[in-house]
Amino acid sequence: MKTDARSVVTQLLPHRTPIRHTADAFAPANIALCKYWGKRNEALKLPLTGSLSISLGDLGTRMRIQLAEKDHLIINDEEQSTESKAFWRLFDFFNLFREPDTFFKVESINTIPMSAGLASSASAFACAVNGLNDLYGWGLGNRERSILSRLGSGSASRSICDGFVEWNCGTREDGMDSYAAPLPVVWPEFRIGILTLSSDKKAVGSSEGMQRTVETSTLYKSWPTQVKKDLPMIRQAIEDHDFTTLGTRAEQNALSMHATMISAWPPILYWQPESIETLKQVHVLRKDGVEVFATMDAGPNVKLLFLDQDTGDIRNVFPELQLVEPFATVTD
Amino acid sequence: MKTDARSVVTQLLPHRTPIRHTADAFAPANIALCKYWGKRNEALKLPLTGSLSISLGDLGTRMRIQLAEKDHLIINDEEQSTESKAFWRLFDFFNLFREPDTFFKVESINTIPMSAGLASSASAFACAVNGLNDLYGWGLGNRERSILSRLGSGSASRSICDGFVEWNCGTREDGMDSYAAPLPVVWPEFRIGILTLSSDKKAVGSSEGMQRTVETSTLYKSWPTQVKKDLPMIRQAIEDHDFTTLGTRAEQNALSMHATMISAWPPILYWQPESIETLKQVHVLRKDGVEVFATMDAGPNVKLLFLDQDTGDIRNVFPELQLVEPFATVTD
Numbered sequence: 001m002k003t004d005a006r007s008v009v010t011q012l013l014p015h016r017t018p019i020r021h022t023a024d025a026f027a028p029a030n031i032a033l034c035k036y037w038g039k040r041n042e043a044l045k046l047p048l049t050g051s052l053s054i055s056l057g058d059l060g061t062r063m064r065i066q067l068a069e070k071d072h073l074i075i076n077d078e079e080q081s082t083e084s085k086a087f088w089r090l091f092d093f094f095n096l097f098r099e100p101d102t103f104f105k106v107e108s109i110n111t112i113p114m115s116a117g118l119a120s121s122a123s124a125f126a127c128a129v130n131g132l133n134d135l136y137g138w139g140l141g142n143r144e145r146s147i148l149s150r151l152g153s154g155s156a157s158r159s160i161c162d163g164f165v166e167w168n169c170g171t172r173e174d175g176m177d178s179y180a181a182p183l184p185v186v187w188p189e190f191r192i193g194i195l196t197l198s199s200d201k202k203a204v205g206s207s208e209g210m211q212r213t214v215e216t217s218t219l220y221k222s223w224p225t226q227v228k229k230d231l232p233m234i235r236q237a238i239e240d241h242d243f244t245t246l247g248t249r250a251e252q253n254a255l256s257m258h259a260t261m262i263s264a265w266p267p268i269l270y271w272q273p274e275s276i277e278t279l280k281q282v283h284v285l286r287k288d289g290v291e292v293f294a295t296m297d298a299g300p301n302v303k304l305l306f307l308d309q310d311t312g313d314i315r316n317v318f319p320e321l322q323l324v325e326p327f328a329t330v331t332d
Numbered sequence: 333m334k335t336d337a338r339s340v341v342t343q344l345l346p347h348r349t350p351i352r353h354t355a356d357a358f359a360p361a362n363i364a365l366c367k368y369w370g371k372r373n374e375a376l377k378l379p380l381t382g383s384l385s386i387s388l389g390d391l392g393t394r395m396r397i398q399l400a401e402k403d404h405l406i407i408n409d410e411e412q413s414t415e416s417k418a419f420w421r422l423f424d425f426f427n428l429f430r431e432p433d434t435f436f437k438v439e440s441i442n443t444i445p446m447s448a449g450l451a452s453s454a455s456a457f458a459c460a461v462n463g464l465n466d467l468y469g470w471g472l473g474n475r476e477r478s479i480l481s482r483l484g485s486g487s488a489s490r491s492i493c494d495g496f497v498e499w500n501c502g503t504r505e506d507g508m509d510s511y512a513a514p515l516p517v518v519w520p521e522f523r524i525g526i527l528t529l530s531s532d533k534k535a536v537g538s539s540e541g542m543q544r545t546v547e548t549s550t551l552y553k554s555w556p557t558q559v560k561k562d563l564p565m566i567r568q569a570i571e572d573h574d575f576t577t578l579g580t581r582a583e584q585n586a587l588s589m590h591a592t593m594i595s596a597w598p599p600i601l602y603w604q605p606e607s608i609e610t611l612k613q614v615h616v617l618r619k620d621g622v623e624v625f626a627t628m629d630a631g632p633n634v635k636l637l638f639l640d641q642d643t644g645d646i647r648n649v650f651p652e653l654q655l656v657e658p659f660a661t662v663t664d
Binding site: 032217218219220221222223224225229248252255256258259260262263264266267269271272273274275276277279280283 | 588604
């Protein structure tokens, strides 16, 4: 018999009785350096490969969850309709955890611009789990919170920790070994630059794009081999503070993920003309000796990876850059 | 012992004594519907997979070869310097065929705009072989001329015939089974539309791009599987006049080839912003019910595949389209 999401939750939760009326929570957004692209189990959002990300410090989702008479969702001060996708996706997720007579008022604030095309679902679902953990007093650790967040959105499994985070693929059918854990590395000079090139709604959602790629791209068959090469090299480069290797692997990994989409049918072209232009600018900068690398997710925007020392040179070319210091709040 | 190009030529030529002073020749350019991307032997330009193309009718290279006191090359009425790449590439090729005391004056005219980014080397080398065949009176057939043209430029092996042409990969080390032959199909309604988006010089030559892809792209490992799927389907679709299958396979094949380049390191981005814009316009047209498909070679330009009946709709979106009727000169 196949495991479903509800039975995973039942295994992990000590009880379903709230211990307080209100909980405040936060979870960071994250950007994958070695991408998650392709599921082996749709219902449990189990990945086909491992992945590795960097959390974005205090950029992410803040959420207040309160017991209420009926379900409400307010995102960035805007009440969401009960028919909206955001509404049913969140409360369907909550149904896994609560008794049928429990309702919530959820106020959610994204501290990262929605338009930046950064996976807000990752920080939102991780934040929801953090909030429920507090409201119910479950006392769950990273492992359990990562597994539960994954049931809402795959990449949310990585948004439960700060800094560099690795999501272990796992092999179990119930996914109990598929969760994320932080790498014990602090790299204060590490910088991320976000370039918002387009805030158009995506033509193809990332979950649909992922599935179409797995089903129709012949080149995707080599994607697990790509990850098998990149993931250990990126992990080692982080431990060694070897930025060149990290950047090289991260950029090739991201472009290879997009290559699998481009080779799908119908082709998935998240790239906009501006994406190409930006990638070419990054390559020119690199030729000029500035160590900057690009990464992209299921959308047209480009994120830059670099070290603090090159911030000035990079800002000269990209004045609109939104700078992220992932370790700014860490006192080490 | 490895076979070299000179020994292949020696096997095929009956003699090296010109029988006339002047020869006039022509060879068409060609566009691959299933791409040639990757060599198994650099010196003999033996491919890793088969490929299939359509020749462009009277668009290609016209050449007059004359015996002379020293080597001259004139392309489109412009004398080429003895240091130019075009000069040494052509006369190095001629060295395979001639005695050391033989020199040529070569006047070459491209009947297809150079700026269109269509592989002029394919028609040029095939045309050179046709010209030599006449000048020396060798009486070589398609097979021999295809093998000899390949030694100049891989895709030239397909430019020796009109219409649809398949280049058999072959397995022999000396490449004697790696040559192109026409498919006996006439499809008068078949159209090609050339869009010249950029005439910038390529940053990476196609031969270098091919080699870099084979050496550094993990996704390239699945490229032969892609060809194994596409090539027989495209061949069958041509026989059946099944345009939907032909277009679908040709577009996915071309985008997959570009995907292998995008996943190489350093990434090979032949695409310009305009390439993306054009691909998206093609996809919108298709959503609107117009059967048009895109193909691209080692450059930023997009070529459209469609049937005569849709020419009007396609011209409305792409007024700058250069229309090619590959079977216009065929009387069937």
